[in-house]
Amino acid sequence: MTEQSEDARHLSLANIDFLWTSGHPVVLPIAGTPACKLDIHPANGTITLITAFTPPEPEVAKWRNIRFRPVDSDEGDLAELAVSVEGNLHGVYGLLSSVADQLQLLGEPLAAAVATAVTKHRNLFAGKAGLSAEKELGLFGELLILDCLIGMIGSGAAIDSWQGPMSEEHDFVFSDIHLEIKTTSGEQRRHMMHGFTQLVPLRNVPLSLVSIQLTRTNHKGGLTLGQMVSGVRAKAGGYRPMVDAKLAAMGWNDVDVELYSTFWTKRNDPRAFDVDERFPALTAARLAPAVPNFAVVSDLSYRVDLSLFSPRTLPGALAGLVSVDEEQS
Structure with a gap:
């Protein structure tokens, strides 16, 4: 009973x-x-x-x-x-x-x-934290570039170049150029920068900022972040363990996939901008002489509007990643 x-x-x-x-x-x-x-x-x-x-x-x-x-x-x-x-x-x-x-x-x-x-x-029940909206966009943009690179230079070389999760490096590292990827869903090329080192060239290798603009769409015209992850994994072949390790380092968790329900598509072609002496990068070398007691400043975030800057091409096989057309929409 x-x-x-x-x-x-x-x-x-x-x-x-x-x-x-x-x-x-x-x-x-x-x-x-x-x-x-x-x-x-x-x-x-x-x-x-x-x-x-x-x-x-x-x-x-x-x-x-x-x-x-x-x-x-x-x-x-x-x-x-x-x-x-x-x-x-x-x-x-x-x-x-x-x-x-x-x-x-x-x-x-x-x-x-x-x-x-x-x-x-x-x-x-523990709530799913997932990635913030900014990190969702950022990961989508990096995977968009990685997906293109796999088609251009092969999965091994493309995945090896992807250094996004490693704070000491830029997002993509090649012998003749480093790429820092910035992604926005805004109508203008305004991107948030973080820290004093993100836009510092390393080892005397030129640095370019690749600007990506995304817009929301529906299932017929775009992909969710989960679909983008699945697509890159499928193309990675035997290099998938490297992709999975880097995804995990960036905070991706397969159990959170339902949190990312927005379908994204490119608003226009990505564009690259030289991070040189004219670029408004707030670095320690530039700020220290002007800011009293700069050594006690521990963090920095700022937004840069690239709409007045001229896009540049990328070297060699990477040229097809970006457009040099200056139209912004």
């Missing part, structure tokens, strides 16, 4: 423990309207709430261990809210029981019921 919890709607935690440790899948109906049932599946490590689907979809992408999908079935349009247990059986059962209560006892729509229950139980 099964024990009910105090509210008589749900099984006791002792019974949930028994069902889970038995290892056998079981479906538990929860009395009420709309119909709800819990699919307890120890082998998969999940418990799934199944109920009628009413749009909009609940927003769960930012939460680890929770996923949602609409399902067509003979019973009509259904919603499946699956949660990975990962050692937190009681918490997961409590969360999904709360969703059912919000639906059946309070009559909340599905998306609202899920949001309310997650708020009540949010301490049980």
Whole structure:
């Protein structure tokens, strides 16, 4: 005989423990309207709430261990809210029981019921941090250049040149040129610079800033960051482990892929600008003579508008990466 919890709607935690440790899948109906049932599946490590689907979809992408999908079935349009247990059986059962209560006892729509229950139980689930919007754009831009380079000079040479995660180097390093990649979603070529060393040429090798402008689009005209990652990985071939290591160093995590839902496309062709004596780079060598006690300044961020600067070509095989057309849109 099964024990009910105090509210008589749900099984006791002792019974949930028994069902889970038995290892056998079981479906538990929860009395009420709309119909709800819990699919307890120890082998998969999940418990799934199944109920009628009413749009909009609940927003769960930012939460680890929770996923949602609409399902067509003979019973009509259904919603499946699956949660990975990962050692937190009681918490997961409590969360999904709360969703059912919000639906059946309070009559909340599905998306609202899920949001309310997650708020009540949010301490049980680590939120997905993901990359900031600036870092998402930055990684997309670097992968865009890497993708082009693979087609130009081959996957080995292109991936070896990509140094983005290494703070001591510029984003792409070649024997005759270094490239610092800057990406914006703005209508003008205004880019944020960070620190005193980002625009300092190294080892007497010329440095160019490659400016990329992206714009939002739809699935027919662009790619998400996740799709860009997948495309570069596919082209990397045997060099994929190098790509994966550098992606991880930049903060990429495959479990966060749903966070990056924006489709991006190039607003125009990338352009390169020489980082020379005329370029407004705020470096330690330039600032120290003018700023009192400069040694105690630890960080710096500033924005540069490149719209008045003339784009340059890149040497050799890299020339095709950028345009020298001065039109900005």
